[in-house]
Amino acid sequence: GLNGRVEFAGLADETELASLYARCLAVYYAPVDEDFGMVPFEAFLSRKPVLTTTDAGGPLEIVTDRRTGLVAAPEAPALAEATGWLREHRSDAEAFGSAGHAIAARVTWDSCVDRLLA
Numbered sequence: 001g002l003n004g005r006v007e008f009a010g011l012a013d014e015t016e017l018a019s020l021y022a023r024c025l026a027v028y029y030a031p032v033d034e035d036f037g038m039v040p041f042e043a044f045l046s047r048k049p050v051l052t053t054t055d056a057g058g059p060l061e062i063v064t065d066r067r068t069g070l071v072a073a074p075e076a077p078a079l080a081e082a083t084g085w086l087r088e089h090r091s092d093a094e095a096f097g098s099a100g101h102a103i104a105a106r107v108t109w110d111s112c113v114d115r116l117l118a
Helices: 014-023 039-045 076-088 090-105 109-117
Strands: 050-053 069-072
Touching: 014 039, 039 050, 039 090, 050 076, 069 076, 069 090, 076 090
Parallel strands: 050 069
Antiparallel strands: none
């Protein structure tokens, strides 16, 4: 089991959310019924890598395996292995988070409008 190693925080206000991002090593995000979501961008803006799955859909547009995070098979053993790898390779995790930050920093309302109008 999880043996107290995972905390399900529930809903968090912006201050608590920022604190949670600051304290974590990486962010797991593999939506079941959401096409994209803001979680990868929030993680990247906090310089955290994202762990997602090969069937995650939208997040795969910005989460690149071993560049901005890890992409694993959607199975518990693969996710456990990826989580362990991040724990054992913290400097790589930090580098992935920094690479993600560079991507998220380029996303602005102006850039979104420009792409829509192009």
